Structures are given as C-alpha cells and as structure tokens.
Amino acid sequence: MSSLSVAVEDGLTITRRNLVKVKRVPELIVFATLSPIMFVLLFRYVFGSAIPIQGISYAEFLLPGIFAQTIVFGSTITGASLAEDLQKGLIDRFRSLPMAPSAVLVGRTVADLALNALSIVVMGVTGLIVGWRIRSSLGEALAGFALLLLFAYAMSWLMATVGLLVRAPEVVQQASFIVIFPLTFIANTFVPTNNFPTVLKWIADWNPVSAVVQAARELFGNTAPGLGASDTWSLQHPVLYTLIWSALLLAVFVPLSVRIYQRTASR
Amino acid sequence: MSVLTPSVACMSDAILVEGLQKRFGSNTALAGVDLTVPEGSVLGLLGPNGAGKTTVVRILTTLLQPDGGRAEVAGVDVVREPDRVRAVIGLTGQYAAVDEYLTGFENLEMVGRLYRLGKRESRARAQELLERFDLTDAASRPAKTYSGGMRRRLDIAASLIARPRVLFLDEPTTGLDPRSRQGMWEFIADLAGGGTTILLTTQYLEEADRLADRMMVIDRGRVIARGTADELKAQVGGQRLELTLGSAAELADAARLLAPLAAGETRVDEQTRRLSVPVREGTDSLAEALRLLGGTDVQVLDVGLRRPDLDDVFLSLTGHAAEDGSDGEGATQAPVQTAGSAR
Ligand SMILES: Nc1ncnc2c1ncn2[C@@H]1O[C@H](COP(=O)(O)OP(=O)(O)OP(=O)(O)O)[C@@H](O)[C@H]1O
Numbered sequence: 001m002s003s004l005s006v007a008v009e010d011g012l013t014i015t016r017r018n019l020v021k022v023k024r025v026p027e028l029i030v031f032a033t034l035s036p037i038m039f040v041l042l043f044r045y046v047f048g049s050a051i052p053i054q055g056i057s058y059a060e061f062l063l064p065g066i067f068a069q070t071i072v073f074g075s076t077i078t079g080a081s082l083a084e085d086l087q088k089g090l091i092d093r094f095r096s097l098p099m100a101p102s103a104v105l106v107g108r109t110v111a112d113l114a115l116n117a118l119s120i121v122v123m124g125v126t127g128l129i130v131g132w133r134i135r136s137s138l139g140e141a142l143a144g145f146a147l148l149l150l151f152a153y154a155m156s157w158l159m160a161t162v163g164l165l166v167r168a169p170e171v172v173q174q175a176s177f178i179v180i181f182p183l184t185f186i187a188n189t190f191v192p193t194n195n196f197p198t199v200l201k202w203i204a205d206w207n208p209v210s211a212v213v214q215a216a217r218e219l220f221g222n223t224a225p226g227l228g229a230s231d232t233w234s235l236q237h238p239v240l241y242t243l244i245w246s247a248l249l250l251a252v253f254v255p256l257s258v259r260i261y262q263r264t265a266s267r
Numbered sequence: 268m269s270v271l272t273p274s275v276a277c278m279s280d281a282i283l284v285e286g287l288q289k290r291f292g293s294n295t296a297l298a299g300v301d302l303t304v305p306e307g308s309v310l311g312l313l314g315p316n317g318a319g320k321t322t323v324v325r326i327l328t329t330l331l332q333p334d335g336g337r338a339e340v341a342g343v344d345v346v347r348e349p350d351r352v353r354a355v356i357g358l359t360g361q362y363a364a365v366d367e368y369l370t371g372f373e374n375l376e377m378v379g380r381l382y383r384l385g386k387r388e389s390r391a392r393a394q395e396l397l398e399r400f401d402l403t404d405a406a407s408r409p410a411k412t413y414s415g416g417m418r419r420r421l422d423i424a425a426s427l428i429a430r431p432r433v434l435f436l437d438e439p440t441t442g443l444d445p446r447s448r449q450g451m452w453e454f455i456a457d458l459a460g461g462g463t464t465i466l467l468t469t470q471y472l473e474e475a476d477r478l479a480d481r482m483m484v485i486d487r488g489r490v491i492a493r494g495t496a497d498e499l500k501a502q503v504g505g506q507r508l509e510l511t512l513g514s515a516a517e518l519a520d521a522a523r524l525l526a527p528l529a530a531g532e533t534r535v536d537e538q539t540r541r542l543s544v545p546v547r548e549g550t551d552s553l554a555e556a557l558r559l560l561g562g563t564d565v566q567v568l569d570v571g572l573r574r575p576d577l578d579d580v581f582l583s584l585t586g587h588a589a590e591d592g593s594d595g596e597g598a599t600q601a602p603v604q605t606a607g608s609a610r
C-alpha cells in the first residue's frame with residue numbers, strides 16, 4: 001500500500017472512532033445543535049431589535065456572522081479532544097502502533113469538520129425560520145458553505161497544535177475562549193464596523209473572521225448597497241483573503257502539529 | 268494458538284540495549300542500562316518506584332527518545348526506524364489506554380485495523396481475545412462502564428491483537444484480582460511458550476519468579492543485579508532464620524543475642540514482631556538459636572527456617588522494600604555484587 005492510501009485509511013479509522021463518541025455521548029450532539037439555535041434566536045431577537053441594518057433585515061445580516069463564530073468555536077473541540085486523548089494515554093497507544101503519523105490528527109479534524117457541518121445545517125434551518133434568506137444562486141450558496149467549512153478546518157489544525165502543547169482539556173477550552181471571543185467580536189460579525197474606534201476598526205478590517213463573514217454575506221446574497229464593506233483590500237477581496245488565510249494556517253499547522261504529535265508522550 | 272505465532276527460528280537477541288541513558292531535566296532516569304533478551308524468552312524487569320522501568324519500556328516502544336546509548340528491537344534500531352519496530356511489537360503501558368467511548372469489541376477492532384490486519388481478521392481476533400480474557404459478556408458495552416481490572420484486561424488484549432513478536436508489559440497485573448492475575452499468568456506463560464519474546468516489568472516478585480526466564484533489578488537508573496531467580500537468591504545468601512516474638516520490646520535483645528549466627532544484615536519488623544536473620548548452617552543454626560534464646564526472657568512464638576525469596580533479594584539489593592516508595596527506614600545498602608550475568 002502506498003503511504004498516502006495508508007494515511008487515508010488510518011485517518012478514516014480514527015475518524016470513525018471519534019464519531020462513535022458523538023453517538024455514545026448524546027450531550028455532544030445536543031450541545032452542537034442546541035447552542036447554535038440559541039445563539040441564532042438570541043442575537044436575532046435581542047440585538048436585532050436594537051441594531052438597524054441599512055437595506056436588509058438583521059436576520060440576513062446576522063446569519064453569516066453567526067455561522068462564522070460558531071464554527072470558529074467548534075474548532076476548539078479539536079484541541080480539547082486531543083488533550084484529553086493525551087491525558088488518557090491513548091496517544092501513547094496510537095504512537096506505539098504502525099499507523100500513519102498524521103492519522104490521529106486527520107481523524108480528529110475530519111470528525112470535527114463533520115460536527116461543524118452539522119451545526120451549520122441546524123443554524124441554517126433555524127435562520128430560515130426566523131427570516132434569513134439565501135438570495136444568490138445554488139452554486140454561490142454552496143461555495144459560501146464550503147468556504148466557511150474550509151476556514152473552520154484550517155482553524156482546527158491550529159487548535160490541534162494548541163491541544164498537543166497545552167495538554168489539559170479544560171485549559172485548552174478556557175484559553176481558546178480568551179482568544180476566540182475577541183477574534184469573533186472585533187469583526188463585522190454582529191454589527192457593522194463603521195462606528196468602531198480607529199484601532200478596533202483596523203483590527204476588524206484585517207481580521208480573517210471579518211473576511212469569512214463578508215465572503216459568506218456576498219455568496220449568500222446577504223448584502224445591500226447601503227452596507228458598503230470597508231475599502232481595505234481584505235474586505236474588497238474577502239473570498240481570496242479567506243483562501244489565503246486558510247492555506248496559510250494549513251501550511252503552517254498541519255506539518256507542525258504532526259511533528260509535535262510524533263514527539264509527544266503522555267507525561 | 269495458531270500458525271501465525273512467531274517461531275523460534277534463531278536464538279538471536281530480540282531486544283538489545285547498550286548504555287541506554289535518559290534524563291528529564293536534571294533528573295537522571297537511566298544512567299547507562301545494558302540488557303539483552305534472547306528471542307523467545309521472558310525478561311523480568313524489577314525495581315522500586317522511580318527506578319526507571321517504565322522509561323526503559325517507553326524508549327523500547329518508540330515513545331521516548333533516549334539521550335544516549337543504543338536500543339534495538341527485533342534487530343531494528345528504535346530511534347532510526349521506529350515504524351519498523353512498531354510493526355512487530357505490542358505494548359501494554361503502566362496505565363490502561365483504552366477508548367472509553369468505544370465498546371470492548373470496537374477498541375480491539377480499531378487497534379487491529381491500525382495494525383493493518385484488515386477488517387475480517389481484526390474482528391476475528393477481537394472476538395477471540397475477548398473470549399480469552401473473559402470479556403465476552405461486556406464486549407458490546409462502552410469501556411467506560413468497565414471495572415479497573417476489566418480495562419486492564421482489554422488493554423492487554425489490544426496489545427496482543429496482531430500477535431506481536433516482541434511484547435512489552437509494564438506492570439500487567441497491577442490492579443487485577445487474584446483470579447484474573449492467575450489467568451493472566453497462564454496466558455503470558457502460554458505466549459512465551461509459543462515463542463513470543465516478552466519484557467515484563469513488575470512489582471510482584473512472585474510474578475517475576477513465576478514468569479521470567481531471567482531477571483534484572485534496576486534502581487535509580489542503574490542495573491544492580493541480573494540473573495535467574497535462583498542466581499539472585501543465591502546472591503542473597505543461604506537460608507534465613509525467622510522468629511516471631513511475644514513483644515516488640517524484645518526484638519533488640521533477640522537480635523543482639525543472635526548476632527553470632529548472622530551471616531548478613533538482620534531485619535527487624537516491629538509491626539509483626541518478626542526477626543529475620545540470614546544464616547549459614549541451616550538446621551544447626553536453628554538449634555543454636557533456640558539454645559541462645561533458651562535461658563532468656565525472650566518469648567518466641569514461632570520460629571522457622573526458609574529459603575530466601577525474591578523479596579529478600581529486593582530488600583538486600585536496593586536497601587528498601589519493593590512496594591514501599593521512598594527509602595524507608597534508612598536500612599543500609601547491601602554491597603552490590605553481580606551474580607551470573609543474564610547476558
Ligand atoms: N516525563 C517525565 N518528566 C520528568 N521526570 C520523569 C518523566 N518520566 C519519568 N520521570 C522520572 O524518571 C524516573 C524513572 O521513572 P519511571 O517511570 O521509569 O520509573 P518506574 O521504575 O517505572 O517506577 P514505578 O514503579 O513507580 O512505575 C523517576 O524519577 C521519574 O520521576
């Protein structure tokens with residue numbers, strides 16, 4: 001067998017293993033579906049009642065933003081789960097087997113991608129019920145979902161690296177909250193950035209999360225003429241900017257995390 | 268078992284370790300360990316807590332990189348070609364490593380697939396091992412619901428799924444009840460009989476005595492003795508005179524009175540009011556001891572002669588008991604003599 005087909009097969013074996021856990025711990029599914037529903041409803045009715053968006057409904061403005069925020073949070077599961085495997089000695093078991101060195105990480109990130117896809121579906125349906133609409137073509141809409149998932153997948157590899165280095169699931173979770181809250185709030189996720197103070201606006205404009213959100217808005221047709229995005233390059237070319245970020249994250253963190261994995265041991 | 272069991276083709280060394288060193292920061296875990304395990308034999312690695320047993324196992328199973336020295340498993344260097352080593356070994360670590368959310372069957376099947384046995388063979392092996400380890404009833408329950416001993420057995424089964432040529436067992440029976448331990452011993456003996464090379468670490472001297480062809484005692488990262496069980500026992504000296512006294516207060520007096528008979532260090536245990544004196548003359552010493560104590564106030568409840576067991580070996584070699592973590596009561600360290608080498 002070629003080393004690529006070995007890597008794919010082992011990666012799938014580990015993906016299956018991770019998905020079995022989702023099946024056995026229904027709380028995971030409940031969390032992965034209920035909390036996005038809650039977020040959509042909360043933001044739609046709490047913020048939506050106070051934030052007027054020029055030209056479109058708040059639901060349409062909101063959904064791409066909340067998609068992005070939820071999947072970025074979803075990527076923390078990758079780090080926390082790997083830290084847990086490390087703590088329980090499972091990584092030792094895997095490392096003593098003649099399997100592909102990438103398999104544990106591939107299996108983890110792919111399983112988390114599946115979870116993220118599920119939560120997007122749930123949020124999408126909830127969104128449709130409360131007034132979100134896709135106003136573009138089917139192709140563009142699919143491209144929008146694909147772009148969201150690509151970015152989430154790249155973030156998963158970043159979190160995988162964090163998980164292998166930090167090694168304590170609770171710490172991974174808490175530490176990433178501290179990073180991910182600002183990352184997803186100092187952006188165009190929930191409100192237009194026009195009135196941000198200068199520094200925040202600059203950060204928001206170059207924040208990859210803003211680009212992901214802007215790209216999704218454009219691909220779903222959730223934009224309005226009065227709602228001009230900043231004229232920074234990142235927001236004028238949000239799809240390209242998102243692709244560059246995703247490629248960069250993958251190029252750095254795939255090899256890095258695999259390397260760390262090969263040297264890591266339970267204590 | 269079956270045709271796939273490795274054969275004892277040549278009597279070469281399945282494990283070869285030379286000058287192995289490992290440091291953790293300023294803490295030296297291994298200070299130059301040499302060992303060899305001939306193909307098809309069982310080496311028992313003994314040593315007190317923190318001696319470095321697990322570190323040896325982790326280096327040999329490619330989990331840790333050594334800082335110095337050389338280690339080969341099945342003729343393959345563990346640092347240079349870890350993948351080839353992984354294909355022929357099985358590892359049961361000191362702490363059970365099973366996936367809690369998978370069932371027992373799924374755990375074994377997954378490991379089989381990762382050893383690249385294929386779906387059908389992985390399932391057949393899983394079934395076979397679940398039966399062998401008395402886990403059939405629990406096979407379709409998530410491992411989360413298993414007791415400690417059941418997890419341990421599942422963990423060991425996982426390391427056997429691909430019929431490894433060389434098996435590493437780090438304290439395999441710790442936490443097992445006596446019946447499971449007995450069963451595990453029989454199983455390990457079967458494997459060894461079938462030609463599997465085994466390196467086994469243990470705290471139970473009885474276990475090493477029963478399973479291992481050769482033993483090696485390490486302490487603070489150094490080999491302090493090696494040989495067969497008989498060689499190690501011979502090293503500790505002849506027989507021991509053991510007395511149980513009526514009161515602990517008399518222990519010191521008795522020890523003093525019996526000093527002329529002692530061929531080595533006398534051990535005193537206040538708790539059990541027991542005195543253990545290494546002697547040379549066997550039954551003559553016994554008669555002499557009774558004579559010496561006869562006219563005194565020392566009340567002897569029980570007295571006997573026995574051959575040294577591995578506990579004696581352990582105590583005299585390491586200066587502290589096998590299962591007592593720290594250096595204990597500061598017993599003097601016996602001079603290190605290296606009896607018949609295992610190499
Ligand atoms: N990852 C680590 N970091 C720092 N020190 C370590 C590490 N692993 C082991 N050590 C130290 O190396 C020494 C040997 O440890 P090791 O686990 O090999 O002992 P052991 O003989 O298996 O003990 P036990 O019988 O308690 O399992 C100990 O002093 C231990 O504290």
Ligand SMILES: [Mg+2]
Pocket residue numbers: 320321322361437
């Ligand atoms: Mg140990």
